[in-house]
Amino acid sequence: MAGSEAPGSRVEHVTATGIRFIGPKAASLASRSESAVAPGRDEDTLFVARCQVRRRLGTGSALNIVLQELSAAVLEGWPGAPPLTRDRSVRRPAARFEGLVWDVEGDAGAWRGELLWRRPHPVIAGAPCTTHVILSELDANVTLLVRVTADKGLASVRGMVGAGQARPIFLSAMSRTLRMFHDGLEAAAHPLPDDAIAGFVRDVLLSDTREHPVALLAPQEDGAFVVPPPEIAADLIGIAHVYFMERHAATFRLSDELGDRRLSAYWGALRVYLPGFSCGDRPEEHPLLVRDRLVDPVMRADLYGSLGRFARRRIAWPERTAPAEAPRTRGGAPVTMP
Missing domain, CATH: 3.40.30.10 (Glutaredoxin)
Known part of the structure; x- marks a missing residue:
């Protein structure tokens, strides 16, 4: 919603996520705000986990299986979504209940991928959440960090029950085909x-x-x-x-x-x-x-x-190494979809 730009009038713009910008640069700022998924705030964390991932005998690359499971999870909420791969970034403009940035860098054996995925809470209606995943591969070792935040924290998901229900089910799916380790124990x-x-x-x-x-x-x-x-x-x-x-x-x-x-x-x-x-x-x-x-x-x-x-008290969440609005890619231009 844009206001008149006549001298002395107030120009404002309200984004799809409900953020209001006021001033002569309102439309520009709103466009930038809507174009990328922002990481959730630490204080709004519902769930955080860290584990190491290894392949089972007879299966392929652990990293490839993780990417397949993440892609399948994204596809459920975004029909037609491109797969998440190790060599191409993906982005979908942010809105209240949707939006995605998949950012990659490095090569096999020294690689990092970062996913920011905006979606509705799986149980609580009207509660937008952001799933933040950081994947790293060093030699044959794959580490998985997962955090889920809600826009207004616990209050928006009715407390601890909603926080527990926000746990990503792709973790359970991964455990059926991969060996997952937490603090040294399977x-x-x-x-x-x-x-x-x-x-x-x-x-x-x-x-x-x-x-x-x-x-x-x-x-x-x-x-x-x-x-x-x-x-x-x-x-x-x-x-x-x-x-x-x-x-x-x-x-x-x-x-x-x-x-x-x-x-x-x-x-x-x-x-x-x-x-x-x-x-x-x-x-x-x-x-x-x-x-x-x-x-x-x-x-x-x-x-x-x-x-x-x-x-959340013991798993330090790393800072983003690149802005979400400028994802990196090795395999050509990032895939951008509506």
Whole structure:
């Protein structure tokens, strides 16, 4: 919406995202604002994760598989979107619920790609989000950083539940064909037999150097799980290590080793032990989802949102190395689409 440009009149322009520019350069500034997706603010973070990616035996390049999964995710919200590749940039002008910049630089073995992708929140109507992905390849090592922000932070997605629901599902898709690692441990559900409980408490839970949350899943009395351990592990890729006790009897050993059953996990519950855990902590300092709550996807989303936000404290997000409005490319001119 442009106003009159007669002398003394006020010129203004309102962008598709609701930003109002006033003054003689309003139209120019608005055009530049609408043309590129801007990174979200750190304080508006809903989810952040970091992991290393390796290929499984019999599969191709880990980086190529990551790019395929990212492309498939983008295609769901943008029919006809060009694929994300390692040698060509892509951009789609920004609007309230859409827009994309894919920026690449370097060559095989020393390569970096950065994605800024604007889209609606997957559950909460009227809440625009920005997914920010940074991929780096050094020799054969691929690192994946993912952050999701909302324009108005937690308030716009109804708190921690909405934050948990914003977790990108492409992470779970990648884990089915790739090996994902987080802080040196594979992002999988790791079994704990009865005789491993003492060492787990001593070397993992009570470790002075542990910087990540540890999620521990207990079986029910019949040995079954309320939620399958691999599903929990897929949901917590890049933000927590996941273990599960193989037998109900192991839950008694856990309580004995901790010295306080209120800090334990049993009868199908999921307990998350945050860094700095000690056996003298108050139980409420380390989140617990009992069986009846664990089975509820909303309660799990609330927990995952809290853990995704917790990761923000320890995962430093790098600054952009180039402005979004001038993407780099090695394979010719950037692909620009409406």
